[in-house]
Amino acid sequence: MSRPANVMAVTSGKGGVGKTFLSANLAAALARRGERVLVLDADLGLANLDVVLNLQPRLTLHDVFTGAGALDDAILPAPGGFSVLLAGSGLIEYSRLTPQVREQLSEITQVLAPRYDRILIDTGAGISDVVLHAISLAGEVLVVATPEPTSMADAYATIKVLALQQQRRAIRLVVNQVSENGEGRTIRNQLQLVADRFVAPQLSPAGGPPLVIEFLGEIPIDSSVRDAVQRRSLLLESLPGSVAAQAILAIAARLAG
Amino acid sequence: MRLAARLDSKLPPRFVHSKFRPITSEPKALSLEGALQLLQQSGQALPVGHPVGSDAWLQSLIDGLCELSSRDALTGLANRRQFELTLASEVDRVARAGEPAMVLMIDIDHFKQVNDQHGHPAGDLVLKAVASSLRECIRPMDTVARYGGEEFAMILPNCGPSFGQAVAERIRAHVMASPIEILAGQRVAVTVSIGGAFAPQWVRSSALLWVERADQQLYRAKSAGRNRSCLEETQVSLVSPEERGLLFGTSQFQDLE
Numbered sequence: 001m002s003r004p005a006n007v008m009a010v011t012s013g014k015g016g017v018g019k020t021f022l023s024a025n026l027a028a029a030l031a032r033r034g035e036r037v038l039v040l041d042a043d044l045g046l047a048n049l050d051v052v053l054n055l056q057p058r059l060t061l062h063d064v065f066t067g068a069g070a071l072d073d074a075i076l077p078a079p080g081g082f083s084v085l086l087a088g089s090g091l092i093e094y095s096r097l098t099p100q101v102r103e104q105l106s107e108i109t110q111v112l113a114p115r116y117d118r119i120l121i122d123t124g125a126g127i128s129d130v131v132l133h134a135i136s137l138a139g140e141v142l143v144v145a146t147p148e149p150t151s152m153a154d155a156y157a158t159i160k161v162l163a164l165q166q167q168r169r170a171i172r173l174v175v176n177q178v179s180e181n182g183e184g185r186t187i188r189n190q191l192q193l194v195a196d197r198f199v200a201p202q203l204s205p206a207g208g209p210p211l212v213i214e215f216l217g218e219i220p221i222d223s224s225v226r227d228a229v230q231r232r233s234l235l236l237e238s239l240p241g242s243v244a245a246q247a248i249l250a251i252a253a254r255l256a257g
Numbered sequence: 258m259r260l261a262a263r264l265d266s267k268l269p270p271r272f273v274h275s276k277f278r279p280i281t282s283e284p285k286a287l288s289l290e291g292a293l294q295l296l297q298q299s300g301q302a303l304p305v306g307h308p309v310g311s312d313a314w315l316q317s318l319i320d321g322l323c324e325l326s327s328r329d330a331l332t333g334l335a336n337r338r339q340f341e342l343t344l345a346s347e348v349d350r351v352a353r354a355g356e357p358a359m360v361l362m363i364d365i366d367h368f369k370q371v372n373d374q375h376g377h378p379a380g381d382l383v384l385k386a387v388a389s390s391l392r393e394c395i396r397p398m399d400t401v402a403r404y405g406g407e408e409f410a411m412i413l414p415n416c417g418p419s420f421g422q423a424v425a426e427r428i429r430a431h432v433m434a435s436p437i438e439i440l441a442g443q444r445v446a447v448t449v450s451i452g453g454a455f456a457p458q459w460v461r462s463s464a465l466l467w468v469e470r471a472d473q474q475l476y477r478a479k480s481a482g483r484n485r486s487c488l489e490e491t492q493v494s495l496v497s498p499e500e501r502g503l504l505f506g507t508s509q510f511q512d513l514e
Contacts, residue, residue, distance in 0.1 A: 015459040
């Protein structure tokens with residue numbers, strides 16, 4: 001199956017690193033650049049994009065899956081000038097997701113991809129089958145990590161699995177919550193070093209394109225982020241001048257090329 | 258007091274936050290004999306030290322009833338109702354925190370034979386003795402409950418795959434090594450079969466699914482000949498100690514899980 005190039009999965013390995021926060025604000029930053037953006041909330045087990053955006057959806061992805069609602073009716077305008085398709089909380093334990101639900105998620109992505117300039121898939125945390133399935137629908141992958149050791153290790157594990165199981169050779173990285181300038185790039189270099197040493201030899205075909213971790217940027221620790229989250233508003237809307245908001249705008253600019 | 262009264266008039270009693278003082282009714286208007294009798298019969302301490310009919314007296318009466326309704330009458334363990342309440346809150350906790358947790362279902366092997374050969378009073382003694390063996394195996398944060406019949410259940414927060422099997426085996430061995438005196442001078446040894454399942458990381462499970470997964474493992478332990486423990490297999494770590502060592506550049510993180 002084709003992986004639409006304008007669909008980017010946002011994933012993290014470890015939870016609680018700001019994946020949904022980044023998805024929402026990156027979407028707003030891209031929308032500000034004139035892109036038509038949709039965030040597809042595929043965190044089927046633990047969705048909280050609706051909380052981040054303070055939305056109360058009438059229809060969700062869950063309703064689309066069960067036939068209770070039409071796809072077009074489930075797509076909502078979000079405060080940052082982009083669209084969202086929310087997961088709803090009716091789905092639990094990824095492992096229980098049926099092949100039909102997986103197939104439906106693929107179909108929905110294929111149907112929506114041509115309608116937008118960019119689709120961000122906010123996947124769940126972890127490296128479960130359904131997270132990997134959601135990522136497999138996307139042409140591009142963005143891994144979010146923090147400098148915390150468990151987050152780095154989980155980001156590395158995610159990169160490794162994506163390279164080996166999905167034949168990914170280009171994976172983007174954003175490092176959130178850095179405490180000093182340049183920390184993000186150092187982490188990227190470290191991840192690349194370990195991938196070169198341990199993952200590259202397992203790639204097939206040998207001698208094919210190398211695995212490249214592309215550094216998209218870092219977001220400094222910034223109390224504005226907590227303020228925005230507490231207010232349930234987008235950082236880009238409520239505190240656009242904050243250093244974290246500026247960092248996200250820079251990431252969007254790099255992404256848009 | 259006025260605030261409590263106002264809230265009371267608007268909300269059904271169960272929504273009134275516990276910090277508000279209840280409206281003190283005339284104690285004579287309440288029929289409390291039944292409640293007091295229940296507490297007395299169950300061996301629970303009756304409210305003492307507070308004037309009869311005072312708020313504090315009523316509160317301790319209610320606390321006693323709550324305690325009573327959360328315990329299994331025979332074994333004194335948490336009952337199934339309490340187990341399900343605790344499990345539901347554990348589901349919520351581990352989903353977001355990403356912490357490990359284990360549920361064990363524990364069933365006494367050939368319990369029917371004990372009943373048939375030695376009579377029901379002996380069966381009750383066995384249930385009580387196994388219950389107290391199980392209680393000896395847990396940490397204060399754990400929950401052990403009588404799930405029904407000769408089946409027990411445990412919730413072990415922060416218990417991950419790396420030592421789950423050791424915990425389950427220790428419990429199994431402890432029960433086996435604790436012979437039970439069912440008549441003066443007559444002892445029986447019983448064994449248990451144990452099935453266990455871990456909380457799915459970063460995914461909201463349901464209490465029902467989690468217990469069902471542990472039950473499947475219990476069935477596996479029974480089918481394999483009883484007196485053994487079977488845990489659901491979990492994914493082995495994707496990151497080797499060598500990769501971890503290179504990722505963090507030093508050995509200081511190597512003892513991290």
